[in-house]
Amino acid sequence: MKFLTFTFYIITLINCSTQIDVVNNNNLKNKLSKELAKCLPINWTIWEEHSEENKINLPHIGKAIYDIHIKANYILIDTVYAENILGKHIHSYNPEIVLHVFNNEEKTRKTVEFVNSNPEVISTNGFEIYFGETMEFIIFEHSLEYQNFEPKDEKVDELRNCLKNKITTYNTMYRK
Numbered sequence: 001m002k003f004l005t006f007t008f009y010i011i012t013l014i015n016c017s018t019q020i021d022v023v024n025n026n027n028l029k030n031k032l033s034k035e036l037a038k039c040l041p042i043n044w045t046i047w048e049e050h051s052e053e054n055k056i057n058l059p060h061i062g063k064a065i066y067d068i069h070i071k072a073n074y075i076l077i078d079t080v081y082a083e084n085i086l087g088k089h090i091h092s093y094n095p096e097i098v099l100h101v102f103n104n105e106e107k108t109r110k111t112v113e114f115v116n117s118n119p120e121v122i123s124t125n126g127f128e129i130y131f132g133e134t135m136e137f138i139i140f141e142h143s144l145e146y147q148n149f150e151p152k153d154e155k156v157d158e159l160r161n162c163l164k165n166k167i168t169t170y171n172t173m174y175r176k
Helices: 002-017 031-039 079-086 106-117 154-173
Strands: 044-049 066-072 096-103 128-133 137-143
Touching: 031 044, 031 066, 031 154, 066 154, 096 154, 106 128, 106 137, 128 154
Parallel strands: none
Antiparallel strands: 044 066, 066 096, 096 137, 128 137
């Protein structure tokens, strides 16, 4: 019981000590990213990844035009997984959502159709998930939340819902 109380105390300290509001759009090049940044809760950061060597290569889809990384500036601790699987007392991680932005073109659409109808070919873990699309882009998500050992963070669910709503309304806001 002392260990659980101590763990909760550490998480609270980490969360309170990093109360920074990060919605700095100066590092974002794309309108879509700037719009999605409006969803960020306190203690989260957003950035774009454009360099080829740092973008994640999705099976059967390839590398995106760019990736959008949205990451919490706080740590969650899962002691159950750590103790039962790793034999350690602490397993920690920062909640994160990674969105891969592709051009919305016929070739990509066919690939998306293949990926959606053949998930077992893509990955046994199912990390790559169709997230949404605009007139310009098709977006996939790669998220650590889909690894079943990590504790649930309600902020991730709220953030994901907000991001999907922004993507849905993006077409009406930025018509060509």
